[in-house]
Amino acid sequence: MDEYLDVPGTIRIFDERGQVVQTDHVNLYPMPSDDPEDPLNWSKARKWIFLSCVIWYQFVVNLQAAVLYAIYTPLSEEKGLTLDQLNAGTGYLYLFIGIAAIITQPLSLGYGKRPVYIISTFACALLNIWTVYIPSNSQWIGSRLLLGFFLSPAYTLIQVSIADVFFVHERSLPMSIYALAIYAGGCMGPVLSGQVYDAIGWKPIIWLSTGLTVSTTFVLIFFMEESSYIRRNKVDASVHVVTMAQEADPSRQAEAAGYLEDPNKNIKMDTVEAGVYDVNLNNTQSEGQADRKYPLNTAWHGPQFWKFSKPHPQARAIVVKTIFQCVMAFRLPAVLWSGIVLGSFQAFYNFVSALSSGILAEEPYNMSSSAVGLTFLSSLIAAIPVAFFGGPIADWYGLRCAKRNHGISEAEHKLHLWIVCVILTPVGLLMMGLGPYYEAHWIIFVLGCGIINFVGTFGTLLAINYIFDCFHEIHPDDPNSPASAAQDAAPYLLTSILICMVFSFALSYAITPWCFEWGLKNFGISSAIISTFIEASAIIMLIWGKQMRRSGQSYYRKVVNW
Numbered sequence: 001m002d003e004y005l006d007v008p009g010t011i012r013i014f015d016e017r018g019q020v021v022q023t024d025h026v027n028l029y030p031m032p033s034d035d036p037e038d039p040l041n042w043s044k045a046r047k048w049i050f051l052s053c054v055i056w057y058q059f060v061v062n063l064q065a066a067v068l069y070a071i072y073t074p075l076s077e078e079k080g081l082t083l084d085q086l087n088a089g090t091g092y093l094y095l096f097i098g099i100a101a102i103i104t105q106p107l108s109l110g111y112g113k114r115p116v117y118i119i120s121t122f123a124c125a126l127l128n129i130w131t132v133y134i135p136s137n138s139q140w141i142g143s144r145l146l147l148g149f150f151l152s153p154a155y156t157l158i159q160v161s162i163a164d165v166f167f168v169h170e171r172s173l174p175m176s177i178y179a180l181a182i183y184a185g186g187c188m189g190p191v192l193s194g195q196v197y198d199a200i201g202w203k204p205i206i207w208l209s210t211g212l213t214v215s216t217t218f219v220l221i222f223f224m225e226e227s228s229y230i231r232r233n234k235v236d237a238s239v240h241v242v243t244m245a246q247e248a249d250p251s252r253q254a255e256a257a258g259y260l261e262d263p264n265k266n267i268k269m270d271t272v273e274a275g276v277y278d279v280n281l282n283n284t285q286s287e288g289q290a291d292r293k294y295p296l297n298t299a300w301h302g303p304q305f306w307k308f309s310k311p312h313p314q315a316r317a318i319v320v321k322t323i324f325q326c327v328m329a330f331r332l333p334a335v336l337w338s339g340i341v342l343g344s345f346q347a348f349y350n351f352v353s354a355l356s357s358g359i360l361a362e363e364p365y366n367m368s369s370s371a372v373g374l375t376f377l378s379s380l381i382a383a384i385p386v387a388f389f390g391g392p393i394a395d396w397y398g399l400r401c402a403k404r405n406h407g408i409s410e411a412e413h414k415l416h417l418w419i420v421c422v423i424l425t426p427v428g429l430l431m432m433g434l435g436p437y438y439e440a441h442w443i444i445f446v447l448g449c450g451i452i453n454f455v456g457t458f459g460t461l462l463a464i465n466y467i468f469d470c471f472h473e474i475h476p477d478d479p480n481s482p483a484s485a486a487q488d489a490a491p492y493l494l495t496s497i498l499i500c501m502v503f504s505f506a507l508s509y510a511i512t513p514w515c516f517e518w519g520l521k522n523f524g525i526s527s528a529i530i531s532t533f534i535e536a537s538a539i540i541m542l543i544w545g546k547q548m549r550r551s552g553q554s555y556y557r558k559v560v561n562w
Helices: 044-066 069-079 083-111 115-131 136-149 153-165 170-202 203-223 250-261 315-331 335-358 369-372 377-404 414-438 443-470 482-490 492-510 509-519 520-535 538-558
Strands: none
Touching: 044 115, 044 136, 044 170, 044 203, 069 083, 069 170, 069 369, 069 520, 083 115, 083 136, 083 153, 083 250, 083 315, 083 335, 083 492, 083 509, 083 520, 115 136, 115 153, 115 203, 115 482, 136 153, 136 315, 136 369, 153 492, 170 203, 170 335, 170 369, 170 377, 170 482, 203 443, 315 335, 315 377, 315 443, 315 482, 315 492, 335 369, 335 414, 335 443, 335 492, 335 509, 377 414, 377 443, 377 520, 414 520, 414 538, 443 492, 482 538, 509 520, 509 538
8 A cells, every 4th residue: 555545534546647546437435235225226316305305404494593683683672682682592502503413413323314304393393483482581592592402403414314325426416405505594594584574574484484394394204215224235346337328228227117026037237327236246156156136226115204213223322322432523633623613604604694684774774674684695695606616626626636746635635725715704704894884885794794605605615525534434343333323423523513513602602792892893803813813724734634634543443443
């Protein structure tokens, strides 16, 4: 093995001549089993029905979490709560999202993801109704804490669900749609609530969003399948995917359909596509015996709402080991760094939510609630290009760096693009603070919000990719152990999300006195300086990141094998 390839996150992509390694076939990872009900073997339509369910869930619960942002000022007058108290409630919400993820994620692995999604959606609907009857700040904080607990699957579970169903080479588009759904829900909530408030008041906002969430619960009950699967009997590593021309061949699809109707039917295939795999069973057959062909392309069976829970045989052990791995991951520098920078982006997004109503609804702008809500479209528009093009650009740059590095790719290569975050984050915060202070046109503040969302989306993409590159290759020695299932939950990501939400809570808790009591000018300048120091911390990872990965891999291997 190359002496440089002994560190997780360091891989050879090109050979010394600059040619891509292994271009003849698309290697299937993770390797599917020979079971037609393995989610990796589902038909494309069945996979996309599942994806539609989790993306719609993501959109709806994020919309509900953000639906009040545009009407904080009238809500403050109606409920007798100050803007400071309302914003503090938002901070508690995100704090509990991070804390609860360490509980809900292991539960989903042990007892099934589908029940976690369904319970999450239904609980969010009930908690939304509570908002109408909240009489005091203590109940407001309590409702936000519980809402954060049941919202947590939207921030950590969907990535794992996508990985359950799609191979690595299929995940780019689903992950892009997922990233867009996060910001679409968060931005469309204020847009819609502002329009509804100006037309019929604030209470109908609650009832409409509750109705949407309840209907989503029934969508999940009838259309979502369980994606957790115990994969032990995997196909031979020689399985490969062939050309797009073969994928589009109707005769191949007809043969697959025929197999599903008659499993004993003799189907001659050398290689198959679209979820139909050539399974080599030479290890169980005598030499010279013909390979058996498994056209594993199973269509959706229709609604099966009675299948509620699919617990793992070692569910309790998985829950315990996942929580243990999350706690032990605090010691890893890459996890700490990613959690802090992710927390800064989440806090800056909370700034947009907290300040928009308090600034734009007052002098000199005097915007209506519907107009304030429409300003959130800038954040959505800014997130769209990053969601669809950020990943490909980062991948292209990583390949370019690998070519210059004798074909070897390092996890830190893509962090060179972090310069975008270092430059644009303080610019956006200055526009949000100094624009209203000098009574500049409202577009300055709105553009600043858009820049913050653009940078937040791109920075989140880079930070999450970095920690995945650092730790994704490390697996327990026993692939069938509870520790292996716990590692599938990406405990390093859960720890990073917890750090993110705690850090975000710390900054968001002080947003109202920071901005409205200390002054917009001081807020703009100080937040820009703080953000520069936080984002510039990427220099530490660029210089010492590989050394940290090398020194931390033995520790993390012990953790995942516990």
